[in-house]
Amino acid sequence: MERKEFLKSLGAGAAFALTFPCVHGCSKDDVTGTIVEEPTGVDFTIDLTSAEANNLSTNGGFILQNLVVIAKNLQGEFVAASQVCSHESYDQVRFVNQDGGIFYCDVHGSRFDQDGIPLNQVDSNPAKAIKVYNTELDGTTLRIFE
Ligand code: FES
Incomplete structure (x- = not known):
């Protein structure tokens, strides 16, 4: 079956949805992740x-x-920060x-140094x-705590 025939067999609505999946989205504001409370x-x-x-x-x-994001920084030290972004609370940090190694949230591009200080607005x-x-660090056990 040719593509055109296949789309025709699906009906106009389905064919449109398959052909133009981004009609309601795919903008820069599309985000992945979930809004959550800070741990x-x-x-x-x-x-x-x-x-x-x-x-x-x-x-x-x-x-x-x-x-929590637990990282081994570029110097080999362990650092940890909340996975919850301070901008709009998405869990994408x-x-x-x-x-030199930073915490970054790709939802809107917030950047933070390893002390959690924002690097941009x-x-x-x-x-x-x-x-x-x-x-x-105690042997091979890493503790993360407040
Ligand atoms: S929620 Fe992280 S940059 Fe906006």
């Missing part, structure tokens, strides 16, 4: 020998756990290898810090 009472450990922690074996790598909103957490 409270953070205090947990990670076994660095576990498969889940594999990304922490490399400088610049990070993992997500309990709405990640660690990226830019400017988004949509003329006053920039606010993201929460950062303490890290403590």
